[in-house]
Amino acid sequence: xxxxxxxxxxxxxxxxxxxxxxxxxxxxxxxxxxxxxxxxxxxxxxxxxxxxxxxxxxxxxxxxxxxxxxxxxxxxxxxxxxxxxxxxxxxxxxxxxxxxxxxxxxxxxxxxxxxxxxxxxxxxxxxxxxxxxxxxxxxxxxxxxxxxxxxxxxxxxxxxxxxxxxxxxxxxxxxxxxxxxxxxxxxxxxxxxxxxxxxxxxxxxxxxxxxxxxxxxxxxxxxxxxxxxxxxxxxxxxxxxxxxxxxxxxxxxxxxxxxxxxxxxxxxxxxxxxxxxxxxxxxxxxxxxxxxxxxxxxxxxxxxxxxxxxxxxxxxxxxxxxxxxxxxxxxxxxxxxxxxxxxxxxxxxxxxxxxxxxxxxxxxxxxxxxxxxxxxxxxxxxxxxxxxxxxxxxxxxxxxxxxxxxxxxxxxxxxxxxxxxxxxxxxxxxxxxxxxxxxxxxxxxxxxxxxxx
Amino acid sequence: xxxxxxxxxxxxxxxxxxxxxxxxxxxxxxxxxxxxxxxxxxxxxxxxxxxxxxxxxxxxxxxxxxxxxxxxxxxxxxxxxxxxxxxxxxxxxxxxxxxxxxxxxxxxxxxxxxxxxxxxxxxxxxxxxxxxxxxxxxxxxxxxxxxxxxxxxxxxxxxxxxxxxxxxxxxxxxxxxxxxxxxxxxxxxxxxxxxxxxxxxxxxxxxxxxxxxxxxxxxxxxxxxxxxxxxxxxxxxxxxxxxxxxxxxxxxxxxxxxxxxxxxxxxxxxxxxxxxxxxxxxxxxxxxxxxxxxxxxxxxxxxxxxxxxxxxxxxxxxxxxxxxxxxxxxxxxxxxxxxxxxxxxxxxxxxxxxxxxxxxxxxxxxxxxxxxxxxxxxxxxxxxxxxxxxxxxxxxxxxxxxxxxxxxxxxxxxxxxxxxxxxxxxxxxxxxxxxxxxxxxxxxxxxxxxxxxxxxxxxxxxxxxxxxxxxxxx
Numbered sequence: 001x002x003x004x005x006x007x008x009x010x011x012x013x014x015x016x017x018x019x020x021x022x023x024x025x026x027x028x029x030x031x032x033x034x035x036x037x038x039x040x041x042x043x044x045x046x047x048x049x050x051x052x053x054x055x056x057x058x059x060x061x062x063x064x065x066x067x068x069x070x071x072x073x074x075x076x077x078x079x080x081x082x083x084x085x086x087x088x089x090x091x092x093x094x095x096x097x098x099x100x101x102x103x104x105x106x107x108x109x110x111x112x113x114x115x116x117x118x119x120x121x122x123x124x125x126x127x128x129x130x131x132x133x134x135x136x137x138x139x140x141x142x143x144x145x146x147x148x149x150x151x152x153x154x155x156x157x158x159x160x161x162x163x164x165x166x167x168x169x170x171x172x173x174x175x176x177x178x179x180x181x182x183x184x185x186x187x188x189x190x191x192x193x194x195x196x197x198x199x200x201x202x203x204x205x206x207x208x209x210x211x212x213x214x215x216x217x218x219x220x221x222x223x224x225x226x227x228x229x230x231x232x233x234x235x236x237x238x239x240x241x242x243x244x245x246x247x248x249x250x251x252x253x254x255x256x257x258x259x260x261x262x263x264x265x266x267x268x269x270x271x272x273x274x275x276x277x278x279x280x281x282x283x284x285x286x287x288x289x290x291x292x293x294x295x296x297x298x299x300x301x302x303x304x305x306x307x308x309x310x311x312x313x314x315x316x317x318x319x320x321x322x323x324x325x326x327x328x329x330x331x332x333x334x335x336x337x338x339x340x341x342x343x344x345x346x347x348x349x350x351x352x353x354x355x356x357x358x359x360x361x362x363x364x365x366x367x368x369x370x371x372x373x374x375x376x377x378x379x380x381x382x383x384x385x386x387x388x389x390x391x392x393x394x395x396x397x398x399x400x401x402x403x404x405x406x407x408x409x410x411x412x413x414x415x416x417x418x419x420x421x422x423x424x425x426x427x428x429x430x431x432x433x434x435x436x437x438x439x440x441x442x443x444x445x446x447x448x449x450x451x452x453x
Numbered sequence: 454x455x456x457x458x459x460x461x462x463x464x465x466x467x468x469x470x471x472x473x474x475x476x477x478x479x480x481x482x483x484x485x486x487x488x489x490x491x492x493x494x495x496x497x498x499x500x501x502x503x504x505x506x507x508x509x510x511x512x513x514x515x516x517x518x519x520x521x522x523x524x525x526x527x528x529x530x531x532x533x534x535x536x537x538x539x540x541x542x543x544x545x546x547x548x549x550x551x552x553x554x555x556x557x558x559x560x561x562x563x564x565x566x567x568x569x570x571x572x573x574x575x576x577x578x579x580x581x582x583x584x585x586x587x588x589x590x591x592x593x594x595x596x597x598x599x600x601x602x603x604x605x606x607x608x609x610x611x612x613x614x615x616x617x618x619x620x621x622x623x624x625x626x627x628x629x630x631x632x633x634x635x636x637x638x639x640x641x642x643x644x645x646x647x648x649x650x651x652x653x654x655x656x657x658x659x660x661x662x663x664x665x666x667x668x669x670x671x672x673x674x675x676x677x678x679x680x681x682x683x684x685x686x687x688x689x690x691x692x693x694x695x696x697x698x699x700x701x702x703x704x705x706x707x708x709x710x711x712x713x714x715x716x717x718x719x720x721x722x723x724x725x726x727x728x729x730x731x732x733x734x735x736x737x738x739x740x741x742x743x744x745x746x747x748x749x750x751x752x753x754x755x756x757x758x759x760x761x762x763x764x765x766x767x768x769x770x771x772x773x774x775x776x777x778x779x780x781x782x783x784x785x786x787x788x789x790x791x792x793x794x795x796x797x798x799x800x801x802x803x804x805x806x807x808x809x810x811x812x813x814x815x816x817x818x819x820x821x822x823x824x825x826x827x828x829x830x831x832x833x834x835x836x837x838x839x840x841x842x843x844x845x846x847x848x849x850x851x852x853x854x855x856x857x858x859x860x861x862x863x864x865x866x867x868x869x870x871x872x873x874x875x876x877x878x879x880x881x882x883x884x885x886x887x888x889x890x891x892x893x894x895x896x897x898x899x900x901x902x903x904x905x906x907x908x909x910x911x912x913x914x915x916x917x918x919x920x921x922x923x924x925x926x927x
Contacts, residue, residue: 010732069454070491071728097454097589101736102833145737177815178832179731181741181797210812222809224730224836411922412830418920419827421744421796444925 001134001253003049003239004126005063006154009100009147010072011172012139013065014224017076018232019139020061023050024085026236026387033351033385042384045241045251051086052129059086062129064122065093066154068100068111068146092126094118100145104186105429107149108193112157115150120157127162135166135199135256137239142190143174143183152193159197166256169198170235173205173405182422184413189431191406192439195446199256200264202238202272203402204231208308215311216279233387234276237394242347242380252380262378263343263398265371268449273401275302276394277310285388292348292356295393299346300360306339306401319365340453341367341376341399348381350391356381368453403450410443454591454734455495456722457583459524459611462557462564462604464629465597466525466532467707472596472715473521473541474695475842479719482842483727489516492726496522497544498586510586522583524549526576526611528568528603529556548582551575557602561643562884562891564606565650570886576611577618584619591725592623592735594718599647600631600640609650616654623739625721626655627714630786630860632664633867639877641867646891648864649898656739658750659717660857662786666710669693672782673709673758690843691759692716716841717753717785720849723803724837730808733801733835741833742797742853747902748909752790752852754783757844771806771846775814778850779822786860793856794913795824799833804846806836825909826917855913858906865899872896 007016027046032039051059061080065088067073073095081087094115100107127133136158140147151169158167171194174183194201209230213222217230241251244258252258264270277298278290298310305317317337346361364373386392416422417436427433460469476496484490489499489511497519499511511517521544527533530552537545551572557564584590593615597604608626615624628651631640651658670693693709724733743749756777777783778800779791802811811834824831841847871877872892881887 014730069732069734071732074491075728098591099454099732099734099736101734101740103736103740145740175812177812177819177830179834180737181828181831181833210809214809219809221807223807227808411919414922415919416827421827422740424746425740425743440923441925444923448925 001049001132002062002130003134003137003256004123004130005050005061006123006136006138006158007063007065008138008140008151008154009067009144011141011144012147012151013067013072013076015170015172015228015231016063016065016139017080018225018228019235020050020063020080020086021083022229022232022236022387023240024059024083026240028085029388031385031388031390033390034383038384041251042241042382048131049134049239049241049255058084060089061086062126063088063092064119064126066095066119066146066150068096068098068107068150070095070097092122094122100149102143102145102180102182102186103425103429104145104149104152104189105426105431107145107151108153108189109430111146111150112153116153116157119154120161123158124161133162133165134254135168136162137168137170137256139170141172141174142187143172143180144186148186148190152190155194156197166260167198168200168202168256168259169194170202170204172231173203173409175206175210176408182425184409184416185422185426185436187409188413188439188443189436192442195270195442198270199260200270200272202274202396204234204274205308205405212279212309216309218281230279234274234394237276237349237386237392238274238347238396240349240386242349242382244378244380251382259345259396262345263396265343265375268446269342269398271398271402271406271446271450273397273399274394275299275308275397276392277302278389278392279309282388290391292353292391295391296356296358296360299393299395303341303344303395303397303399304339304366305337319363321365339400341397342371342453343367343376343398344378345396346377346379347394347396348379348391349384349386349393350389351383351385353381353383400450400453403447406443406450407447410440410447414440454589454725455522455587456592456594456725456735457522457524457587457590458594458596458718459526461526461595461597461608461611462601463527463529463532464601465595465604465608466527466536468596468627468711468714469523469525470532470536470541471695471708471711472718473523473544475712475715475719477519477544479842483839487516489514493519494588495722495726498522519544521545521549522587524551524579524583526551526603526607528553528564528607530554548579551579557606559600559637559639559643560602560880560884561606561646562881562887564602564604564608565610565646566606566884566886568603568607569610572607573614576614580614580618590619590622592625593619595624595626596714596718597626598629598631599644600629600635600637601643605643605647609647609654612650612654623656623735624654625735626651626658627661627718628658629661629663629714630864632662633863639871639880641864641871642877642881642892644864645868645899646895648861649895652747652898652902656749657743659753660750660786660860661714662860663710664787665785666713668782669713669758670709676759692755713755713785717755717849719841720755720801720803720847723839724801724835727837727839729835729837729839731834731836733799733833733837737833738799738851742799742851744796744828744853745905748796748853748905750853750857752788752854752857753785754778754780754850755785756783756848758783771810772814772817774846774848775818778848779818786857788854788856788860790852790854790856791822793823793854793858794909795822795831796853796855796909797828797831797833798822798853799835799851801835801837801849801851802846803837803848804840804844806846808836811836823913826912855906855910858903858910861899861903861906865896865903868896
């Protein structure tokens with residue numbers, strides 16, 4: 001089954017481009033460290049998932065590029081084509097000239113309806129190219145106007161036009177100290193709307209990735225390109241082919257469906273966080289070795305301590321003792337900083353992953369009580385190494401990972417809303433105070449739900 | 454997206470002239486192949502002149518003849534005529550000019566009511582024609598001074614007109630405010646009358662004070678003359694310089710100062726014209742820097758003022774650039790933002806500067822700045838890859854800060870001094886359409902604006918109580 005990627009706005013297009021780069025470079029790399037047969041299966045599965053083969057020699061990404069100003073798309077198309085390894089379909093993009101002015105209302109209420117037909121036609125065309133459509137992957141930032149506002153509108157349109165397809169929104173959380181002053185408003189409006197039409201929201205926080213670039217990748221002058229490449233690597237580590245069943249003979253054909261099935265049992269809980277280890281500068285790789293037990297141990301502690309990366313993990317945090325008299329639904333009795341999960345997915349890539357002991361992830365004390373622990377945890381594996389890392393492990397988690405960031409964003413937006421600052425900019429395009437209140441209410445509900453896990 | 458600058462009055466056109474010159478220089482430096490591209494189209498049309506006269510616009514391919522998207526308006530002929538006889542004459546055509554001979558006598562009423570009424574149709578028609586050539590018109594710029602008659606009166610008339618005829622297009626105004634020692638006695642009247650129009654009809658105003666421009670020019674001269682930098686300063690990197698542009702004649706006295714304003718406009722629009730990792734368009738500037746409709750006066754500062762000839766730029770020097778943006782030496786108006794309240798701040802960086810440089814410096818500078826309680830992290834940032842000519846990087850900071858209040862209070866005081874004595878009022882009131890109420894409404898509008906800033910200032914330093922969040926039934 002194939003995934004159609006919709007790249008929205010500057011951020012979405014810049015990241016989307018890096019994602020296809022990372023996937024392609026992984027597939028063509030010689031560091032698969034597995035049998036030729038394995039490599040070929042991997043290659044074929046990846047191709048089906050992300051690329052269509054047209055008359056051209058070069059694989060064509062299954063993607064639709066949307067932006068309300070032309071510069072980014074024009075750059076993205078030409079850089080991709082120059083790589084020689086892959087390219088975008090030259091007709092599969094839509095842009096305008098004005099931009100959205102960082103205004104969610106402009107993206108959602110003006111650009112959305114105005115360009116709905118053209119955009120959905122492009123999506124339809126890509127969908128038709130797929131033998132079997134596995135779903136949609138949209139990439140957007142929540143801070144601006146196009147990715148956020150138009151992105152929310154397009155997601156709704158996708159849901160209406162493809163009611164049975166899976167939709168996964170990849171959402172970029174902006175830096176805490178502003179890239180955009182109205183980013184908290186835009187974020188609140190985006191998240192509340194996506195929650196209604198999307199199946200799940202996979203989040204990357206710029207602040208976190210920035211730290212990874214600085215402390216783990218040791219990059220001195222970090223550019224957005226560096227940030228985007230780390231994000232692309234992490235996404236690739238989730239979406240490249242894997243075996244989802246123990247002893248499976250074929251690479252899974254339905255990654256989005258599998259993801260939703262394992263991680264989103266309840267529509268109230270759609271916030272997914274992502275961790276990937278190890279991360280290090282490329283030139284350090286030949287000098288490093290990792291063991292699966294070591295990686296698993298780190299990843300688990302990152303989960304329960306809500307660590308954003310593999311350095312600075314708080315090893316003091318322990319899961320609560322089960323069977324004690326403290327009712328587990330009372331959040332204040334939970335150990336401080338302990339991150340409660342609904343469901344987790346671990347993905348292992350590299351040789352000898354067959355016998356890796358993942359029992360520590362099945363510990364019921366990690367999870368909220370209303371899911372059977374057997375269902376709450378899943379593992380996907382492949383012996384094929386990913387992107388030059390001999391061994392790598394990823395965690396996609398539906399847990400309290402994003403509770404604090406969400407609470408922060410809502411808090412800041414509410415603080416600004418109380419003063420009514422900037423509201424006139426939104427009402428100008430048809431988003432009224434009541435719409436804001438609806439969004440705040442929806443997100444306070446989500447926060448509340450995750451808090452009492 | 455396209456911007457359409459309109460220069461009104463003597464000052465406006467002198468600045469405008471420098472702007473077009475430097476814009477050509479900037480695009481020539483970037484566009485080596487002579488192909489008419491998207492970024493050129495922001496300010497210039499490409500016209501086929503081979504067929505003689507003014508041919509059709511050419512949207513692609515080689516540059517044939519560039520024409521500025523502009524309107525030049527003056528009620529005296531001197532400045533505009535000079536432009537048309539100078540090296541920029543081919544960049545404009547007669548359809549973009551509106552001139553008269555007698556001037557406005559430093560009288561806002563003559564500019565706004567008399568000439569406004571007289572030239573309304575002409576202006577609308579020329580605006581429409583010029584706008585028609587624009588694929589996607591995003592923003593009008595008005596460049597003018599506040600203290601005189603034409604720029605101030607007719608300039609604000611044009612502003613009104615733009616709102617009526619093109620309500621969806623943004624209106625940015627670059628206004629040169631008169632100083633206390635301005636030799637035009639009636640400049641307070643003209644400025645306050647114009648302020649009412651700016652309050653009500655502009656999306657963003659960038660106030661400029663000659664005193665600041667003068668100080669910047671002097672600072673540069675001092676640095677060069679003192680021999681501290683000597684010959685190691687790259688001449689064409691000076692923010693005051695016309696080097697490398699079309700000017701071959703002796704620079705006129707205000708050219709250096711006008712170049713600074715021209716650079717302001719170039720930097721403001723750089724991210725809309727050139728690519729970068731974090732684009733910042735003009736509509737984003739308006740969106741992020743104007744929290745309440747009338748509070749749209751932005752303090753601008755430009756750095757660096759010059760570049761030394763050595764190529765290597767250690768990050769320490771990059772950091773210096775950020776510090777300088779918050780130093781009063783680099784501001785284009787006399788104000789003290791550090792001791793007042795920031796409502797919002799934008800940083801538009803050009804050149805080889807990355808997001809980590811931005812982050813590091815914001816973190817470093819933030820603690821010494823006071824931000825309003827509901828916008829504690831109110832920073833808008835943009836990264837444009839293309840630096841200005843002769844430089845490796847540059848920074849334009851735009852601040853919506855209550856520090857503009859003293860400027861407006863002073864203006865009000867100067868106005869009241871004249872108004873109480875009814876000095877020179879008859880020159881205004883005898884113009885058709887002018888009444889006493891124009892004055893009282895104007896001063897009232899200014900007072901209201903000052904009061905809005907007062908209310909915000911009152912919140913500074915007070916205890917922070919965040920509003921309680923919505924309670925959700927579990």
